[in-house]
Amino acid sequence: MIVLALDVYERERALRIAEDVREYISMIKVNWPLILGSGIGIIRELKERTGLPMIADLKLADIPNTNRLVAKKVFEAGADYIIVHGFVGRDSVRAIMELGEIIMVVEMSHPGAEEFIQPVADKLIEIANEIEPFGVIAPGTRPERVRYIRKMLKKGIKIFTPGIGAQGGSARKALEAGADYIIVGRRIYGAEDPRRAAEELYKEVRAWSSG
Ligand code: C5P
Numbered sequence: 001m002i003v004l005a006l007d008v009y010e011r012e013r014a015l016r017i018a019e020d021v022r023e024y025i026s027m028i029k030v031n032w033p034l035i036l037g038s039g040i041g042i043i044r045e046l047k048e049r050t051g052l053p054m055i056a057d058l059k060l061a062d063i064p065n066t067n068r069l070v071a072k073k074v075f076e077a078g079a080d081y082i083i084v085h086g087f088v089g090r091d092s093v094r095a096i097m098e099l100g101e102i103i104m105v106v107e108m109s110h111p112g113a114e115e116f117i118q119p120v121a122d123k124l125i126e127i128a129n130e131i132e133p134f135g136v137i138a139p140g141t142r143p144e145r146v147r148y149i150r151k152m153l154k155k156g157i158k159i160f161t162p163g164i165g166a167q168g169g170s171a172r173k174a175l176e177a178g179a180d181y182i183i184v185g186r187r188i189y190g191a192e193d194p195r196r197a198a199e200e201l202y203k204e205v206r207a208w209s210s211g
Contacts (some may be wrong), residue, residue: 001026002201003055003160005185006046009037015049017189021198022050029055029083029183044078053080059105061085064095071096081134086124087117093131101134106149109139109163121149129154135180137162140169143177150178166190171201172208 002025008014014034028046035042035056047054056079060067071082084096086104096102106124108117117124128136129152138149140161150159161179163169165187174182184201191197 001181002198002205003027003029003181003183004188004198005029005031005057005162005183006189007031007033007185008189009033011038011042011045014038014042015045017194018046018050018052020195021188022052024195024198024202025052026181027053027055027080029057031057040073040077043074047078054078055081055083055103057083059083059085060092060096061088062092063088064091067092068095068099071099075100083137086127087120090127090131093127093133097131097133103135103137103158103160104128104131104133105137107137107139107142107145109141109161109167109169113139118145121145122152125149125152128157132157134158135160137183138179140164140171140174140179140182141167143170143173146174146177146179165201171205175205175208 004025006014006028043054056074074082081101081103083103084093086093107121135158138146138159138161140163146161158180160181160183161174162183164171164182164184171182188194188197
């Protein structure tokens, strides 16, 4: 299943791309670029136009009270899931979970992830197994890590893997390794024809999952 990472600034462009690719994707993820460019109201607008669940990728990493204050506004704005960092500790993560569904980062997809976050991934997986978020974020650029995280993670917790396409990760390899959702941004919204790019990816994913 494909999650569109809609990292553009402009409201019109975001709405157009979302509508164009709607039938090929399962969820839309908005991050700071779109929220800063178009305002928080874009979450509800996208949700109403597409009917899809919305993920707010704010990677919240603050003290419990601040996490709670931010999350309250973001859930009120229509987000179905908020992405949060686990490294700030259980209390900060729980503060958000009390308000709605979360997806917790256990490892990131960029090269710098090896510096700090990968070495503590086991601890983050342990927190995830204890608090049972809807899902976790694992690096689509490192299928061997996705496989490891799948093995260590409680069944039922979904794995989302960004890093597919522009960052070099392969959709098929991430799915084979145990990802439930692949998160794809530039490969779709940066394509000359986003609808075609989404359709191609959809077919690739479907061929794999039915084969
Ligand atoms: O354009 P691209 O497909 O690389 O976009 C990936 C999206 O996933 C971006 O919104 C990025 O912030 C996000 N992300 C990531 N790695 C993580 C968590 C989120 O690339 N570990």
